[in-house]
Amino acid sequence: MDSSKIIPVTIGLAGLGILLFAVSQTSKNKKAGAYLDAGISDTSFNAKEVATMLYNAMKEANFTNAEKRNTIFTALTGVTEAQFSKVSIAFGSRYYNTLTGNTYFAVWQTPKKHPLKLWLSEELSTEDYKLLKSNYPKQL
Known part of the structure; x- marks a missing residue:
């Protein structure tokens, strides 16, 4: 050849x-x-916006529990676990009064920052928190 x-x-x-x-x-x-990458590539998702919605729903004492619950679940509708991780990071740690359930502190109290996980566990009923935990087991 x-x-x-x-x-x-x-x-x-x-x-x-x-x-x-x-x-x-x-x-x-x-x-x-x-x-x-499941869910993360969605450019319309804004973790900071969702974190702000959650904070605004939970920070006020004058919201009823039903209003808080509805706002929390509405904000998290369609949010994947990967996206929830980003929401948790965007939320960070914020001042929360575990005695009164809001962001107001008495003069003798020392303000303390808490992560989203604690905020949700304090603001939601046990059943509602378990429901969220079943959707986001790695984060909650």
């Missing part, structure tokens, strides 16, 4: 092998990322 014919065939087979390897790696990366 002529060596001038062997070289192009060898290069062609090597190129095909590289192409198949690249395609298989891309496929693996897409499968692995599907779980990590």
